[in-house]
Amino acid sequence: MDKIGIYAVPFVIMFIVVFGAVRKVDLFESFREGAKDGIGSLISIAPSLIGLVLAVNMLDASGFFEIICSLLSPACNAVGIPQEVLPLGLIRPVSGSGSYAVLSSILEKYGPDSLIGKTASVMAGSTETTFYAIAVYYGAAGIRKTRYTVPAAIAADLCGMIMAILTVRCL
Amino acid sequence: MLGYIWLFMIMASVVCAFITGKMDNLAAAVTEGADKGVKLIISMAGVMCLWTGIMKIAEKSGLTKIIARILSPVLSRIMPDYSPDSKAIQAVSANITANILGLGNAATPLGITAMKEMQKANRLGDKPNDSMIMFVVINTASVQLIPASAAALRQAAGSADPYVILPYVWITSLCALLIGITAALLCSRLGERRNQNG
Numbered sequence: 001m002d003k004i005g006i007y008a009v010p011f012v013i014m015f016i017v018v019f020g021a022v023r024k025v026d027l028f029e030s031f032r033e034g035a036k037d038g039i040g041s042l043i044s045i046a047p048s049l050i051g052l053v054l055a056v057n058m059l060d061a062s063g064f065f066e067i068i069c070s071l072l073s074p075a076c077n078a079v080g081i082p083q084e085v086l087p088l089g090l091i092r093p094v095s096g097s098g099s100y101a102v103l104s105s106i107l108e109k110y111g112p113d114s115l116i117g118k119t120a121s122v123m124a125g126s127t128e129t130t131f132y133a134i135a136v137y138y139g140a141a142g143i144r145k146t147r148y149t150v151p152a153a154i155a156a157d158l159c160g161m162i163m164a165i166l167t168v169r170c171l
Numbered sequence: 172m173l174g175y176i177w178l179f180m181i182m183a184s185v186v187c188a189f190i191t192g193k194m195d196n197l198a199a200a201v202t203e204g205a206d207k208g209v210k211l212i213i214s215m216a217g218v219m220c221l222w223t224g225i226m227k228i229a230e231k232s233g234l235t236k237i238i239a240r241i242l243s244p245v246l247s248r249i250m251p252d253y254s255p256d257s258k259a260i261q262a263v264s265a266n267i268t269a270n271i272l273g274l275g276n277a278a279t280p281l282g283i284t285a286m287k288e289m290q291k292a293n294r295l296g297d298k299p300n301d302s303m304i305m306f307v308v309i310n311t312a313s314v315q316l317i318p319a320s321a322a323a324l325r326q327a328a329g330s331a332d333p334y335v336i337l338p339y340v341w342i343t344s345l346c347a348l349l350i351g352i353t354a355a356l357l358c359s360r361l362g363e364r365r366n367q368n369g
Contacts (some may be wrong), residue, residue, distance in 0.1 A: 005337035020232040034227025038220035050208030055180035057204030061196040062188035112330035125318030126344035141290040144297040148358035156351030163343040
């Protein structure tokens, strides 16, 4: 299973570059333009990321996560959720930069290639900032009521979190 | 919203440190934390720019248009309020393609356009119709080919292989997508039944 990720990346890059060459795209100029966009979006999230990394770091040093984890561990153990990834699950639907900050603290503490590190990475990679998306999209269209949007979206998020745990553990 | 979360985080950390007697740890964490944020951004930059650069080539080569064209008939089946060649479905499939390819900058404006187009033909006023809800739910499942920011964070944390997570992410987000779509369809049926009975 682990080999797939390793093969996928070079092949995706090659496919896109060759496809671009066939379609006569100015390859390097486009790459430069895209990379510039990347720098731009990193700079635009930098202030909030710094603020949130600071807050997560403070929470971590204060022993907050240990208290929360030990409070929730009976429930987590009962359903088989590793308690270390809980803080990520809590912040993921609300804040993108916040979940980057939490994921980075989990990776630093338990190691990116540990079971917990991999589970947390998959969780972050396969879920969205649900409430933010709902607010932005409905806000733009003038939608005030959400009907069953929140329960359906939360069902998808929960499934993402559970599947992240299961796939990393079982495959 | 984020303001309240931030306030909570800072207050909780001070209260916890007071209770657990870790005030000196907390004081160190304040200075260290701001520093870490900057380092994190710098160490993520390489991987992030690699993918935004590569995906820009995909966009310019017309690959995104091809994928969007394949997606639109499928999407209009689960968003039956709009026909496959309507402006709304065009914008929806452009948004979802941008998400799959990780073109975050392009995806949000396209999503907003899609939602505005859908709202034009929405007969429920300030309530979203079933198709609009379906669109939001699909967006929250976050199906993407390369989870670039997670990979960038793994790289920043010194992972031996930041991309091992790819197949797990694909399976996980596809399952989340299926469950989200199922949940939305179920809720919509339940709502209809309630309306008929009422």
